[in-house]
Every structure is written in C-alpha cells, then in structure tokens.
Amino acid sequence: MANVSSVGIGSGVLTSDLIDKLVTAEKDPTEKRLDARQDSVTAELSIFAQIQSAVTDLRLPARNLANPDTFNQLSVSSGSAAFTARASSDAVAANYSLEVISLAKSQSLSSGTFADSDTTAIGEGTLNITIGGQTTSILIDPANNTLEGIASAINEEAGLEASATVINNGSGFQLVITSNKTGAANAIDVSVSDTGGGSLVDSTGLSRLSYTTGANGQQLTLNQAATDASIKFNGIPITRETNTIDDLVAGLTIDLVGTNENAPAALKIERDTAFVTEKVKEFVDSYNALRQLITENSKIVPDNPAAAGLLVGDTATRTISNQIRNVLGGAIAGMENDSVRSLAEVGITTDRETGNFLFNENTFRSALESSPKSVSAIFSEQGRASDGQIEFVRAGSSTLPGTYDVNVTQIATRGAYTGSQVIGTNTLIDATNDEFSVKVDGISSGTIALDQKSYTQSELLAEIQSKINSDSSLLANKVSVTASYDVSGNLVLTSNTYGNISALEVLSAEPAAAASLGLSAGVGVDGVNVEGTIDGIAATGNGQFLSGPAGTDIESLQIKVNGGATGSRGDVRYIEGVGERLVDLINNFLGVDGTITAKNDRLNAELDSIAESRAKLELRIVSFEERLVRQFTAADILIARLNSTQDFIKGQLDALAASSQKD
Secondary structure, eight states, X not given: OOOOTTTTTTTSSSOHHXXXXXXXXXXXXXXXXXXXXXXXXXXXXXXXXXXXXXXXXXXXXXXHHHSGGXXXXXXXXXXXXXXXXXXXXXXXXXXXXXXXXXXXXXXXXEOOOBSOSSSSOOOOEEEEEEETTEEEEEEEOTTXXXXXXXXXXXXXOTTOSEEEEEEEOSSSEEEEEEESSOSXXXXXXXXXXXXXXXXXXXXXGGGGGOBOXXXXXXXXXXXXXXXXXXXXXXXXXXXXXXXXXXXXXXXEEEEEOSOXXXXXXXXXXXXXXXXXXXXXXXXXXXXXXXXXXXXXXXXXXXXXXXGSOTTTTOHHHHHHHHHHHXXXXXXXXXXXXXXXOSSGGGTEEEOTTTOOEEEOHHHHHHHHHHOHHHHHHHHSEEEEESSXXXXXXXXXXXXXXXXXXXXXXXXOOEEEEEEEEEOOSEEEOXXXXXXXXXXXXXXXXXXXXXXXXXXXXXXXXXXXXHHHHTOHHHHHTTOOEEEEEOTTSEXXXXXXXXXXXXXXXXXXXXXXXXXXXXXXXXXXXXXXXXXXXETTEEOEEETTEEEXXXXXXXXXXXXXXXXXXXXXXXXXEEEEOHHHHHHHHHHHHHSTXXXXXXXXXXXXXXXXXXXXXXXXXXXXXXXXXXXXXXHHHHHHHHHHHHHHHHHHHHHHHHHHHHXXXXX
C-alpha cells in the first residue's frame, strides 16, 4: 500500500483519511460479495460433506443385505447341558433329538512306581509305540533311560500322537503316557525290544513299559481306555472318535460335553430372524438419516426465500435422491412370480408425509419365515437354475439381471488311470509289489509304500487311496485321488480335479504290482473342461465352470455344471436385489467421475476461484490507492502553489495599500 502520511500537508484538504475512505468505498462492495459467496459455498460444502458421509453410512448396511449369507444365519438351541451345537450357512432349519450315551476318551497308561524320576535306570532298548496303526520307534539308551529321559524322548517325537509326563504320586514317581486323540482307533500299544534280553513283557528292564490291548499280564496299567463317543441322533445309534461331530448333518457341528443317557433332548436349528431383522433395521435407519438430511436442506419457504435450504435446486442432491429412490422403489427383475417381491411386501413402506421408510418388524419376520429365498432375493444377489445339476456360482457388476438359457455341449471329466488286471477277492501286498509312484494333475508323488499284509477288495481300495493322498508333495499342492473299481473289477485311480488340468499317470511300479494291482508305468485319460453356451453366447469353460465373456449381458456370470447330459439344460435366472444395486450405485457416486466427487470438485474449484478473485481485488485496490495518492499529491502541490501565489499577491496588495495611505 502506498505511503499517504504526507498527503494533504500542503492543502489541508486532500488528506490520507479521504484516500482511505475512497479506497474502502471502492473495495467493500466486491469484498462483501466475495465474502457472501465464500460463506455460501463453504456452508454448502459442509452440508454436502454430511450428505457424503450419510451416503457412505448407507453403503455398509446395504452391503450386509447384499450378502446372501446374511439371510442364511442360523441359531442353534440345545435342550441339554450335555451338548452344544453351532450351524453354518450350509445347514437347514430342523428339529432333532440327541442322547449322549458316552463321551469319546483318549487312552491313558501308567507305569509302576519308582523311587526317583531322574536317576534310576529303567532299561535300554527300543519302545515301539503304536497308535491308530502308526508305529513310532524310540531308542532308549544310557542318555535317556530314566523316567524323565523316556518322557522327553516320547514328547520329542513330532509325529507321535501321544504325550508323556512324570508324576509324583506321594509314594514315588510314575510315567504316564496319554494318547493325543480320543477314540477306540487311537488306543496305545507299547512293544519293547529290551537290550537286556529275556521276556519282553516281564517286570524287569525296559519291558516294564510294555502294553498290548486286550492281553493279559500287562506291565503298564490302563487308567483310561480309548473309547468312541456314543450317541443316539433321532434314535439312531451313532459312534464317532471325537467329541466334536461335524460330519453328521451338513453345516451342523455338535460338541459333546456330558451325557444325558435315557433322557433325549431337543437340538433345534432355526433361522436367526433377529439377526436379519436387525440388519434390515440398520438399513432403514441409515436411509432415513440420509433422506432427512437432504429434506431439511432442500426446504422451500414461499414467504421467505432467504430462509430456503442451501440445497434447493441442487442437481447433484436431486440426482442422488432420485437414483436411490428408483433403486429402492423399482421392480426387481426376475421375481415376478415370487410370493413376495418388493420392499413393501416385507414390511418396508414409505411414510406419505415425510417420505421416510417405515419398518414393520412383524411383517418382515413373517415373510422371512414363510419365504426366506424370496426375501433374500429382494435384497441380495441370487441365482436360480431350473436344472438340479446346474449351480449358480456368482455374477459380476457388469452382469445384467435376467433369465438365460443354458446349453451344454461337453460335460467336464476327470483324469483317470485304469489298471490292467482284475483285482482278486484277497490281495497279498509284500516286498515285491508294495511300492509305486504317480503323477496327479502334473504333480509327482514320492514313493507310495503300501503296508505289507493281505487285503480284501474294499480294504485295498482304502489303503491305496489313503497312502496316495498322504503323500507330502501331493498334499502340499492340494491334489488328491479317488480309488475305485470299474465294472470289470480293475483298479481305477481318478483325480479329484475336473477339467483339462486333470491328469493321472503311474510313474513307476514294482514288476509284481502289474500282476497283482494292474499298475505299470503309463498315462491315463486326461480330463476335459465343460463346454457350452449361456443365452446363445459361447461361454468359457474351466473344469466344471462356465463363465460369460466380457462385453456381453452375461459378463462374469458363472455357473457350475455338476453333471447330467449334453444339450439344453433349462435356464439360469440372475436376480440382483436392492442391496446389491444400491452398493453399486453408491460406489458410482463416490467414484472418480461420480456425482459426489464431481460436486465436491466443483465447490472446491469455486473456493479456489473466490481466492483468486480476492487476490485480483487486492492488486486492483493497491493500484487504485496508488493512483489516488499520485493524483492527490499533484493536486496538493498545485493548491500549495496557488496558496503561495495568493499569499504573495495578498502581500503585494497589502504593501500597495499601506503605501497609498502614507501618501
């Protein structure tokens, strides 16, 4: 700003105060206009930030309802303290009766009493501990032949499903060996190779730790026998190795914690309507909060326009409100024939005065109980196949709701190897035919070694399948096989994977294995992918899955063909509920080119423009003030000169007047 402190000195009229007043008069109208506009934009930006937050808050409950699992939540109630249970979304609502007769227990064995735990030598040799058919040999020598040394040696065996402790019983010390697993199949047998010789089950040396289930004259004491859990499920006798039963009913896990013999109790699986109702209520509350915020800031006051809401006439707000209302109020394609097919029919109606949602929980619960599949489809993504062997898997954001015909031209198969010999009723496996190796889905196994003994046909299948699937390389790559017989009785090894990556090959086999098992080095028949069309469009096959190609109405639509014949296979109907559609809409609002992002960008750009206008105003005012100073200074100098001339003339006149009086 110019220095105006000396302005007006010469004249006493054109002062700096006058310049300040002129500058203020020039600046104030524009500055007040910019202030008013900035206040308005800032207020609008603040309100729109609240709307953005409310829209974001609506997305979470909408996403919860867009998830089909929300509607599959189940609660389980137990009528007895003898058991608890839990259910996954795979379970179905049902009532059962459960009687727990006995719990599964792990076997526990104890030694005789010794005077100490770390000094007395028990003996030397080898402990052969067998649990569940697996034998672990443990060397006992002078370095570990005490009770504590033997316990440590047992506990250091990572693959041994048993643990050992040394206890002080008050009279001395005992070794206790306990199986890590419950169930009769996990009983413990301990055989001894005693370096001291003599009887291997006598009461001297390492033999004092021998035990054979069911035999007489045991050296270890059976404290607790290995037993299976015994229950009656709906009156049907059932046994299991463990007290956690998860393979009885799909999706149901039962934990046995006590017994209620002769007093069967109810086990009830029910749809968790309270959970779903709460999620819908959260959705309704979030929608109402957003609507109320928009309504309050979009009010029109006819008698006082200045009191109108800041969002009156705002296109962005109107777009958000209208598009959300269209999603929630529109018809849901594909549900025309359902028993319930709209929000109103599940208890969500609109208040005519406020426009807010009203939620009738009783109506909703009743609809959920009577038509759970339809209620789920109103909110979430759902696919329905008319063919029982075709399964809807998923859809993408580009998949359009609708009904699409399915035609299968090739069924997916699995790679398989068929042996060359019919398997007899009994097969002896010995050192000449017990080893072979395979390649499954491109993954090579190590040497597969069968246990050497005589097998029935069913036992042989179980042994071959178990040993192949236990191979560390195959396990690490999550590939496995199924062993079976064909109609002729030949051994068939089949990959558990479908499609063109499915293959099975025998890499090597002992010569005698060809005669007894029909196994010799060679490749099997590879699997193929499913092929077909969806809505007349060639779909991409991968294993049993058909997927719609990009750029079509069925983009990212995926179905699974579990079997059946080739040809027309009915249709698949894809329903996109309001939750799924609303999530997509909100994501668009918040996207780079979305309505909310564009609105925020425009308001922030306007604030930047106001800031630029302020900077330009300051420059103009400085220039205006400098111009006034120059003009006032020039005028002040001129006036000073005129005053000086006036004073000179006045002095001359005064002198002439005085001279005339003297004369």
